[in-house]
Amino acid sequence: EVHLVESGGGLVQPGGSLRLSCAASGFTFSTYSMTWVRQAPGKGLEWISYISSGSTTIYYADSVKGRFAISRDNAGSSLFLQMDNLRAEDTAVYYCARGFSTSSVTPLLYWGQGSRVTVSS
Amino acid sequence: EIVLTQSPGTLSLSPGERATLSCRASQSLTSSYLAWYQQRPGQAPRLLIYGASSRATGIPDRFSGGGSGTDFTLTINRLEPEDSAMYYCQQYGSSPLTFGGGTKVEIK
Numbered sequence: 351e352v353h354l355v356e357s358g359g360g361l362v363q364p365g366g367s368l369r370l371s372c373a374a375s376g377f378t379f380s381t382y383s384m385t386w387v388r389q390a391p392g393k394g395l396e397w398i399s400y401i402s403s404g405s406t407t408i409y410y411a412d413s414v415k416g417r418f419a420i421s422r423d424n425a426g427s428s429l430f431l432q433m434d435n436l437r438a439e440d441t442a443v444y445y446c447a448r449g450f451s452t453s454s455v456t457p458l459l460y461w462g463q464g465s466r467v468t469v470s471s
Numbered sequence: 472e473i474v475l476t477q478s479p480g481t482l483s484l485s486p487g488e489r490a491t492l493s494c495r496a497s498q499s500l501t502s503s504y505l506a507w508y509q510q511r512p513g514q515a516p517r518l519l520i521y522g523a524s525s526r527a528t529g530i531p532d533r534f535s536g537g538g539s540g541t542d543f544t545l546t547i548n549r550l551e552p553e554d555s556a557m558y559y560c561q562q563y564g565s566s567p568l569t570f571g572g573g574t575k576v577e578i579k
Contacts, residue, residue: 385568387516394557394559394571394572394573395508395510395516395559395561395570395573396570397561397567397570400566400568409566411567412567445515445516450518450521450527455504455563455564456563457506457518457521457561457563458506458508458516458518458561461515461516461517462515464515
């Protein structure tokens with residue numbers, strides 16, 4: 351059974367940093383691209399970053415480009431999101447998600463439970 | 472960036488009725504790479520439909536998707552209380568992947 355478990359969220363001051371982790375199990379992590387999606391309180395879903403299975407292709411939403419960095423450790427079956435220069439508008443629940451298939455063009459079938467990030471002084 | 476516009480914002484229907492949700496894209500979607508997700512309060516999203524009309528594993532056949540190009544629909548037949556949720560469409564054919572703003576389905 352596929353499991354995705356996020357960790358690393360919490361309260362941080364504006365301008366601060368956090369590193370989110372997503373521990374994956376139940377599938378061959380190294381063969382799937384991975385995605386981060388966030389949801390601000392009371393708002394809709396926002397895609398923020400994608401990384402291909404071998405880390406050769408990476409995309410970011412404009413809202414986080416230059417401040418966030420996605421990475422992965424295939425040997426350890428983990429996905430990461432380094433978040434720097436955090437702003438109040440980055441306050442959200444952050445989900446890691448895996449695609450339906452190993453294709454680079456795939457909807458998101460498996461989701462973690464989310465990690466809450468609050469940016470406030 | 473492909474903008475997805477969902478309508479209506481809220482649907483309030485009775486059990487047994489049919490819900491029709493709309494998702495309109497700002498440009499034609501490549502190969503109908505359009506998905507629908509259900510999100511209940513406090514839960515992660517759940518994939519319902521992909522490729523505009525294919526149901527994900529375990530999704531009841533009361534849920535159906537249709538459309539192509541720029542206009543897509545999600546239909547929920549014979550509404551049940553458990554269908555009360557937010558529904559989001561998503562295009563996954565081009566970066567940045569984008570979601571619609573969502574439609575809230577309320578069961579009276």
